[in-house]
Amino acid sequence: MERKSYYLIILLVALSVCMGVFWFQFNNNVATFIIVNETEVAEGGSFSGMLMDAYSYGVANKTVTFHKPGGELGTLVDAVTDENGEFTIENAEYIPGSDENYYGDFTFAGDGKYSGCTYEGNVTVVAK
Numbered sequence: 001m002e003r004k005s006y007y008l009i010i011l012l013v014a015l016s017v018c019m020g021v022f023w024f025q026f027n028n029n030v031a032t033f034i035i036v037n038e039t040e041v042a043e044g045g046s047f048s049g050m051l052m053d054a055y056s057y058g059v060a061n062k063t064v065t066f067h068k069p070g071g072e073l074g075t076l077v078d079a080v081t082d083e084n085g086e087f088t089i090e091n092a093e094y095i096p097g098s099d100e101n102y103y104g105d106f107t108f109a110g111d112g113k114y115s116g117c118t119y120e121g122n123v124t125v126v127a128k
Contacts, residue, residue, distance in 0.1 A: 049086070
């Protein structure tokens with residue numbers, strides 16, 4: 001009987017360690033990525049994107065920064081994700097005569113739970 005108790009204790013310790021490791025990985029420095037659903041949008045149109053974690057869950061209430069058309073170098077605009085991790089950019093701007101009619105450098109800086117990420121692509125705005 002004593003041997004069975006010994007095995008049960010070992011099993012419970014191993015289970016506790018596994019649960020602790022899983023909890024730590026799920027709650028600390030979880031990898032993230034950004035998906036944007038368009039590569040081109042019409043002037044005045046809208047497009048959306050999503051901030052997701054490594055487990056394919058949307059990351060809610062986080063700030064995603066990006067450059068918009070005609071913005072000065074280094075000027076960033078913010079969008080905040082909703083409860084599903086989605087964000088929408090509405091009324092896409094087109095600047096006539098500009099070579100920079102695109103939205104780009106979508107970036108999430110990260111926080112204590114999630115690591116930061118950047119979407120490398122651009123969303124080009126085309127004139128109506």
